[in-house]
Amino acid sequence: MSAKKILMITGDFTEDYETMVPFQTLLAMGYEVDAVCPGKKAGDTVATCIHDFEGDQTYTEKRGHNFTLNATFAEVDVAAYDALLIPGGRAPEYLRLDAAVLAAVKHFMDENKPVAAICHGAQILTAAKVINGRTVSAYPACRPEVELAGATYADIAIDGAVTDGNLVTAPAWPAHPAWLSQFNAVLKGEAAGALAA
Template identity: 45%
Template sequence: MSKKILIITGDGGETLEVLYPYERLREAGYTPVVAAQSTDRKIQLVVHDFADDFDTYTEKLAHMWPADVAIDDVDPAEYAGLIIPGGRAPEYLRLNENVLNIVRAFFDADKPVAATCHGPLILARAGVLDGRECAAFGMCEPDVTDAGATYVDAADVTSGNLVTARAWNDNGPWMGAFLKLLG
């Protein structure tokens, strides 16, 4: 079995939801592979946080990170699992038909999939949430339930081959559950 794990993200991806899984996978002996729309330039990751005088989260520029492979060049058969971090990247990546096809291929093969924060927006658009339980950032609850899932407000929610979480502060339990699915 492959030890490669695909991480799909892009500009506006949440730093802690990309880099924590990346390093945790390396620690566990896996090879994380970051896929983005292009490998021509580095991805601009961001940090989301909360301020007392702000109605929603704030966003600040964070690390730049190179993509290992372009989304158009991904062959899902080469990977043991898939991670979809949050941030704003899922908002536009869910419009990429190749991303949706990659997601469907992982579900068709019953391979482990992890998504957090806004990542379930991609799962909803791919049509793979119907009948499942799913965590996500609270503002994504309508998208998750409209896709046929039951929204669960928890740090790690496992539903078949899928493990989801609310946001970066759930990284530990979320990645622990994902690594358990990987075996």
């Protein structure tokens, strides 16, 4: 049986940990992961940023690494992928304005394929209008958008995650162990409401 293929849609100033860690972890678990960005091709890079929690009223932001894309967004056939991953950071703010990004997200949600979003990744879910009636976690500053999109905001610890059927969401990178574990369970068809592999 071939490895499940995961599409990761990212962009400039994506959160460094929320891009690098899931990308590398899912590869290590044996999944195929294609990282893409609208307007860029395989071999191009996106700039990342590091969001940190240092006691201020909101996160701080610093320049991170360059992350190399390994696939070309314009060549992607979403039907060929088993799952979708949406990192946070600042990228979702502009990616949610891209009609092709929103169409891709709608495909995964309409087909009940596993979808994982973290932190500000919820901004793409809200813009795609795919979370009405769902329970969704996100960075707390995204709560109004989540609720305006008709979802219940999961007010959980920063290191927690929530699974609602095919959708796994978390508030920020401290949740990686819970978020990636729950996403892996959905990918394997072991989570409640998940489709069997």
